[in-house]
Amino acid sequence: MSLMISISGIRGIVGENLTPTELVTFTQAFATWLHSQVNRQANIEHNPLRHPTVVIGRDTRPTGYAIGGLVSSTLALCGCHVIDLGVATTPTVEIATVAEKADGGIIITASHNPVEWNALKLLDRKGEFLDQKAVLQLLDMYKKKQFTLAGWNDVGSLERKPDYDREHIRRILALPCIDTKKIASQRFRILIDAVEGAGSSIVPALCRQLGVEEIETIFCNGTGVFPRNPEPLAEHLTATIDTLREKQCDLAVVVDPDVDRLALICEDGSLFGEEYSLVACADFYLQHKQGSVVNNLSSSRALRDVAEKHGQVCYSAKVGEAHVVALMKEKGAVIGGEGNGGVILPELHYGRDALAGIALMLQAFSEWLGKSTENKTLSGFRKQFPDYYMAKQKIRLARKPENLQDILLSIASAYSNASVNTDDGIKLDFSEEWVHLRPSNTEPILRIYAEAASIERAETLAEMFRQEIGSRIDTI
Numbered sequence: 001m002s003l004m005i006s007i008s009g010i011r012g013i014v015g016e017n018l019t020p021t022e023l024v025t026f027t028q029a030f031a032t033w034l035h036s037q038v039n040r041q042a043n044i045e046h047n048p049l050r051h052p053t054v055v056i057g058r059d060t061r062p063t064g065y066a067i068g069g070l071v072s073s074t075l076a077l078c079g080c081h082v083i084d085l086g087v088a089t090t091p092t093v094e095i096a097t098v099a100e101k102a103d104g105g106i107i108i109t110a111s112h113n114p115v116e117w118n119a120l121k122l123l124d125r126k127g128e129f130l131d132q133k134a135v136l137q138l139l140d141m142y143k144k145k146q147f148t149l150a151g152w153n154d155v156g157s158l159e160r161k162p163d164y165d166r167e168h169i170r171r172i173l174a175l176p177c178i179d180t181k182k183i184a185s186q187r188f189r190i191l192i193d194a195v196e197g198a199g200s201s202i203v204p205a206l207c208r209q210l211g212v213e214e215i216e217t218i219f220c221n222g223t224g225v226f227p228r229n230p231e232p233l234a235e236h237l238t239a240t241i242d243t244l245r246e247k248q249c250d251l252a253v254v255v256d257p258d259v260d261r262l263a264l265i266c267e268d269g270s271l272f273g274e275e276y277s278l279v280a281c282a283d284f285y286l287q288h289k290q291g292s293v294v295n296n297l298s299s300s301r302a303l304r305d306v307a308e309k310h311g312q313v314c315y316s317a318k319v320g321e322a323h324v325v326a327l328m329k330e331k332g333a334v335i336g337g338e339g340n341g342g343v344i345l346p347e348l349h350y351g352r353d354a355l356a357g358i359a360l361m362l363q364a365f366s367e368w369l370g371k372s373t374e375n376k377t378l379s380g381f382r383k384q385f386p387d388y389y390m391a392k393q394k395i396r397l398a399r400k401p402e403n404l405q406d407i408l409l410s411i412a413s414a415y416s417n418a419s420v421n422t423d424d425g426i427k428l429d430f431s432e433e434w435v436h437l438r439p440s441n442t443e444p445i446l447r448i449y450a451e452a453a454s455i456e457r458a459e460t461l462a463e464m465f466r467q468e469i470g471s472r473i474d475t476i
Helices: 020-045 064-077 090-099 132-144 164-173 180-184 199-210 238-247 274-285 302-309 321-331 354-371 378-382 404-412 455-470
Strands: 004-006 009-013 053-058 081-087 104-108 117-123 158-160 189-193 214-218 251-255 262-266 293-296 314-317 335-338 342-345 349-352 389-396 419-421 426-429 434-439 445-452
Touching: 009 020, 020 064, 020 104, 020 117, 020 132, 053 064, 053 090, 064 081, 064 104, 064 117, 081 090, 090 104, 090 117, 090 164, 090 349, 090 354, 164 199, 164 354, 180 199, 180 354, 189 199, 189 238, 199 214, 199 251, 199 354, 214 238, 238 251, 238 262, 251 354, 262 274, 262 354, 262 378, 274 302, 274 335, 274 342, 274 354, 274 378, 293 302, 293 321, 302 314, 314 321, 321 335, 321 342, 321 349, 342 354, 354 378, 389 455, 404 426, 404 434, 404 455, 434 455, 445 455
Parallel strands: 053 081, 053 104, 081 158, 189 214, 189 251, 293 314, 293 335
Antiparallel strands: 004 009, 009 117, 104 117, 251 262, 335 342, 342 349, 389 445, 419 426, 426 434, 434 445
16 A cells, blocks of 8 residues: 555555655655745745744654654754654644744644554644645655755754643633633533543643543553544444443543544433534534634534524535635634534634534533533533434545546436535535545545435435445455
């Protein structure tokens, strides 16, 4: 399998395709791109040239420390000043990149991929993933291998700043819509599952400072050896649900290894639903700040319904944080994100942030509890939102057909009763349901999402399209 290169960076299996050579080469390309941006800005402002500053952070995977050292040394040998946060969440690195007035950032994490994977996620000086133009420039430098290197007397430096968790939490607590006294008044007992990732320390710390009275933890030792599949889906959370019931918690907070995705489990062991993390946060936040909202094409219609309730418009972008952020800026959205539990709050920063989602969810739940007269549980709170059911399938590709989009269009042509969106694969929008077929940006798979008024119908739709696609392309 070849190295996965996408708008967010490079991703692969350590020791197979994510090799020291690839890591060094790609880091040199990024350093060269940073030099080009810094030099261009200096010329515009008539300032002397300077070393680019790069913030780096990593999740807890066992390979992260070694990769971090390799990346830091390469950046320094390319004439960059490196600020190393150590273990840090993806949103923490994004915040630090802006706070340190850095020229870019690197997050060493493969997010929800298995432990043998790792990746370099690249940020610009705004703490955001590179746009398409920047990615193309970077890839051109990567292919040509014409890099900016420092002489012996111009090598960059390394600085360690391991305490950015505190700053991240401080900024969340400073949000005008957060009232820790109101949260504390509910005397919550909460279970936290950080899947041994970067959230192992910061998530419990945030919950304590938000006013949570009792905190139980599972998989929060920060070992980086994931005890289960790290993607926070129902079939992977049986041990967490059992612990929730055993400890009699009011809810469980679940994050992925780099803490940009949030899932909640209700007191009865049912999942609140990753899709509904953003929905509930937006419903609460729109009461405090009016404006449009943005999700991606694979997200639930529930966000559209919530936006309409508040007299606002919901826009949908291509899948991928960079695409969602671009559309949020274009439309002036006040909140947005992706249906996988990623909440983006521009008031804080333009990045998916499970920590911000936790704060908004606890605040929203606390305020609802103060008004509710019956079923004062998280499962009762979940019933306040529109009911849609989503089914997800994926087809592992033996190879990606060059005419994949044509194949998907051919399938779509059989459904004249659906509106077709071709911005990101193919999305078929029917009056009461929808199906989205798209190749993954990070894995050699084709994803199939279906949403309907019942789980049975959603699963039927997803399976129907899986079989139809599987009959037309080579699969593993």
